Amino acid sequence: MKPAARIMTLGVALAAALLTLxxxxxxxxxxxxxxxxxxxxxxxxxxxxxxxxxxxxxxxxGDSAAALALLTDDAVILESGGIETRAEYRSHHLQAxxxxxxxxxxxxxPIRVVVRGDVAxxxxxxxxxxxxxxxxxxxxxxxxxxxxxxxxxWKISAIHWSSRNRRG
Numbered sequence: 045m046k047p048a049a050r051i052m053t054l055g056v057a058l059a060a061a062l063l064t065l066x067x068x069x070x071x072x073x074x075x076x077x078x079x080x081x082x083x084x085x086x087x088x089x090x091x092x093x094x095x096x097x098x099x100x101x102x103x104x105x106g107d108s109a110a111a112l113a114l115l116t117d118d119a120v121i122l123e124s125g126g127i128e129t130r131a132e133y134r135s136h137h138l139q140a141x142x143x144x145x146x147x148x149x150x151x152x153x154p155i156r157v158v159v160r161g162d163v164a165x166x167x168x169x170x171x172x173x174x175x176x177x178x179x180x181x182x183x184x185x186x187x188x189x190x191x192x193x194x195x196x197x198w199k200i201s202a203i204h205w206s207s208r209n210r211r212g
Contacts, residue, residue, distance in 0.1 A: 088198075089157040092164045092191050095198045096155055099189075103145035108138050115200050116192060122204040148174035148181050162193040171210070183207045 095114055102110035112134060119130040123137060150172040157166045170185045185207035191198045 088159045088164065088193075092157045092159065092166055092198050093155045095191060095200065096166045096168075096189055099200060100145070100152070103142050106142050106146055108134075108142055111138065111142070119200055120202050122202070144176055147176045148172050150185075164191045164193075164198065165189065166191065172207070182210045184210050 099111055099114045102108070102114070112130070115130050115133075117130060119133075121128045121130075121133045121137065128136060150170050153169045155166050155168045157164060166187075166189045168187050170187065172181055172183050172185060174181050185205060188202075188204045189200050190202040192201045193199075
């Protein structure tokens, strides 16, 4: 083989080796990026579920200030066939929700969380049994909370609660 051909063959082989090494490094970076994205998604999901859990805990402990602190300023609450702003909720249904949460035992299903960038939604169901204001309670409920992330973390931007009497 002529020296020029040998150099060209060696050059092609070297280029192929470098290309393979580079592709291999890119694949590792992509896998690492996928791992980081998966870890971030798991952390985000846990953080969202924690905010929802803290909201319920604040209601059950009677801490309306803590419950409100988890809501965005423009939050809306859909409940009992109506829509309330955060301010309306504070002055209307919040105290009844606190009283209900303190009086009635509620068992919640695991929270299902979906995160899309800086927006997430959390859904769950519940069974409530007990007595509230002299009335027997035996109901099932569904909850959907929409959360947004800002520099301070996740906050609840919308809540939709629905419930009905349990059958049987």
